[in-house]
Amino acid sequence: METEIIPVKEFTYAEGYHQKYYLTQFRELRSFLEANYPDTKSLADSTVAARLNAALFSGFGKPRRLIEAEIDGYDLPDDLRKIVLERV
Numbered sequence: 001m002e003t004e005i006i007p008v009k010e011f012t013y014a015e016g017y018h019q020k021y022y023l024t025q026f027r028e029l030r031s032f033l034e035a036n037y038p039d040t041k042s043l044a045d046s047t048v049a050a051r052l053n054a055a056l057f058s059g060f061g062k063p064r065r066l067i068e069a070e071i072d073g074y075d076l077p078d079d080l081r082k083i084v085l086e087r088v
Contacts, residue, residue: 056084
């Protein structure tokens with residue numbers, strides 16, 4: 001049996017409330033990200049949002065030392081930075 005691989009003709013983003021779903025558990029962090037990535041596509045495509053979503057909630061995130069090494073580049077306010085570092 002073979003699986004045919006074909007190019008995607010069209011891609012549809014999920015509704016906004018599905019994007020980075022685990023981040024909804026922290027309103028302040030989610031609100032900050034939504035302010036910086038104001039539409040569904042930009043939030044879905046955000047590397048910062050994806051890394052935070054994975055690291056904080058899904059269990060598939062980067063190890064703490066890698067998040068610590070990257071967090072300065074996330075441009076998070078101090079209170080949100082603290083929340084992230086407490087959770088990873």
